Amino acid sequence: MDEDLIKAAKAGNERAGAFMISLYGPKLLGYCRTIAPDLGDVDRELICEQAVETACRKIDDYDPGKSRLHAWLRGFVRNGVRAWRRGPASQVSPLLVDPGAGSLPPITKTGPVQSDLRVGQLAAAVRALPPHHQLLIALRFTEDLPTYEIASRLGISDAAVRQRLSRLIRQLRTQVEGQGDLGVA
Amino acid sequence: MTNHHDFEPISAEDIIAHARSTEPSAMTSPGSPDNREPDGWMEAAFATLPASEMFDPAVLAAVELLMNDCESVTVKARQRLVEGADRGVRWRHRLDNHLGNLLRKHRCARQLAPSDIAARIGTTAPLIAEIETGAKPVQSLTPEQVAAWIRHVSLEPTVALAALRGTHPSDNASASDARPSNEGFTCDVAVALGWSFGRH
Numbered sequence: 494m495d496e497d498l499i500k501a502a503k504a505g506n507e508r509a510g511a512f513m514i515s516l517y518g519p520k521l522l523g524y525c526r527t528i529a530p531d532l533g534d535v536d537r538e539l540i541c542e543q544a545v546e547t548a549c550r551k552i553d554d555y556d557p558g559k560s561r562l563h564a565w566l567r568g569f570v571r572n573g574v575r576a577w578r579r580g581p582a583s584q585v586s587p588l589l590v591d592p593g594a595g596s597l598p599p600i601t602k603t604g605p606v607q608s609d610l611r612v613g614q615l616a617a618a619v620r621a622l623p624p625h626h627q628l629l630i631a632l633r634f635t636e637d638l639p640t641y642e643i644a645s646r647l648g649i650s651d652a653a654v655r656q657r658l659s660r661l662i663r664q665l666r667t668q669v670e671g672q673g674d675l676g677v678a
Numbered sequence: 679m680t681n682h683h684d685f686e687p688i689s690a691e692d693i694i695a696h697a698r699s700t701e702p703s704a705m706t707s708p709g710s711p712d713n714r715e716p717d718g719w720m721e722a723a724f725a726t727l728p729a730s731e732m733f734d735p736a737v738l739a740a741v742e743l744l745m746n747d748c749e750s751v752t753v754k755a756r757q758r759l760v761e762g763a764d765r766g767v768r769w770r771h772r773l774d775n776h777l778g779n780l781l782r783k784h785r786c787a788r789q790l791a792p793s794d795i796a797a798r799i800g801t802t803a804p805l806i807a808e809i810e811t812g813a814k815p816v817q818s819l820t821p822e823q824v825a826a827w828i829r830h831v832s833l834e835p836t837v838a839l840a841a842l843r844g845t846h847p848s849d850n851a852s853a854s855d856a857r858p859s860n861e862g863f864t865c866d867v868a869v870a871l872g873w874s875f876g877r878h
Contacts, residue, residue: 505771510763514751518759523747538755542762549766550773559730561742575725612723619732625696627737634724635732636745646744647698662720 495562502552513545520563521545521570528637529574540577544569571637611669618668626661633658690739773812777841782810784831798830799823816842817863825870835871842867 498516501509521544525537532540548555548569555565619630632643640658644651729738751759773779785795792806801819806827808814816824828838842864 502767502770505767507764507767509767510760510765513763514756514759518751518756519748521759522751522755523749524745526749527747534755538758542758544762545759546762546766546769549763550770552766552770559728560738563745564729564738564742567745612726615720615723616727616732620734623696624693624734624737624740627733628693628697628740630724631729631733631737631741632744634721635729636741647694649698665720 495557499552499555499562502549510545510549513549517545517563517566521566524567525570525574527642528571528639529577532574532577536577540573541570544573567636574637614669615665618665622661626657629654629657630661630665690736690743693736693740694743776812777816777838778810778812780833780837780841781827781831784833785810788831790831795827795830799826821863821866822870824867828867828871835868835873839864839868839871839873 494516498509498512500506501512506512518541521541522537525532525541529537529540544566548566555562619627622630629643632638632646633640638646640654641651644654647654724732729741733741785792792803792810795806796803799819801823805814805818809816809818819827824842828835
């Protein structure tokens with residue numbers, strides 16, 4: 494199904510848009526509500542509208558070997574919400590925000606020169622975690638789920654999720670700092 | 679450092695089960711609206727990293743199993759989303775013969791990075807990426823740089839010049855007629871490519 498959708502979008506098929514929304518519209522809106530429950534319906538719809546437009550523009554960048562189409566599309570919604578939260582002054586065009594290419598603003602809080610090295614170290618540290626810990630990190634930091642949502646989906650307590658995440662974050666920080674003594678804030 | 683291979687799971691379902699089994703089920707409550715632990719650096723760092731570079735494929739599969747958000751869509755919302763998607767599809771379709779897009783396709787086919795092109799023609803990788811996506815005009819470079827880029831990715835000059843002129847080569851009777859009608863930049867690029875008003 495995804496393959497047909499991608500082919501249709503790449504071919505410029507006039508029904509590709511409707512096809513995509515039939516498959517993913519409810520899921521993207523639902524996801525947007527989950528990560529941005531404080532926004533109104535109109536704002537969430539606008540974010541999703543921009544997300545699907547950007548995704549269709551960038552459909553050539555989608556790599557099925559790296560993620561499911563649904564996950565890729567969620568990235569555009571997520572970036573839309575992040576841009577929204579940064580405020581009107583920093584609401585860049587979603588065209589410039591590509592979830593797969595790391596095009597969000599560079600990390601500058603502790604020094605842009607060191608950021609690439611630290612980010613690589615962080616990725617390595619996450620990869621070394623047991624899968625069930627990776628899962629928590631993915632849900633919290635990649636999917637942007639609030640801790641109570643993670644707790645609800647896993648059927649465990651919010652306190653347990655917070656506690657585990659806190660421990661994992663501390664562990665990751667220690668590893669990144671330990672490798673480079675870079676003073677992660 | 680703990681190595682995750684010591685805990686190698688069988689499947690996404692196993693990972694979820696393992697995450698659940700470490701504590702008995704308990705009642706959950708939403709708590710405060712902003713109950714996340716703020717960690718600016720880490721959040722920004724994760725935002726720059728593609729998930730495929732950080733997580734096991736089985737972990738990503740487990741995430742997909744858990745990301746089952748869905749809500750009913752009003753007619754108005756659906757229409758809005760379809761319009762957005764349609765705009766994106768149309769935009770991309772129009773881009774097919776855009777020079778930046780052609781250069782990008784040829785670069786990718788040759789497995790070159792934007793930085794390879796940038797180093798070759800003496801500019802920056804971000805500018806290359808911006809020109810490819812249409813965020814910046816190709817005129818941000820000199821005609822000589824554009825010509826060098828076209829040659830480096832082995833893009834057919836006829837096709838490149840036609841795209842730069844905003845037409846398709848098939849609009850012309852023959853390749854030799856694909857002379858740049860857009861006097862100025864296109865003409866300069868043609869000259870830099872070794873073309874002289876129709877003569878290759």
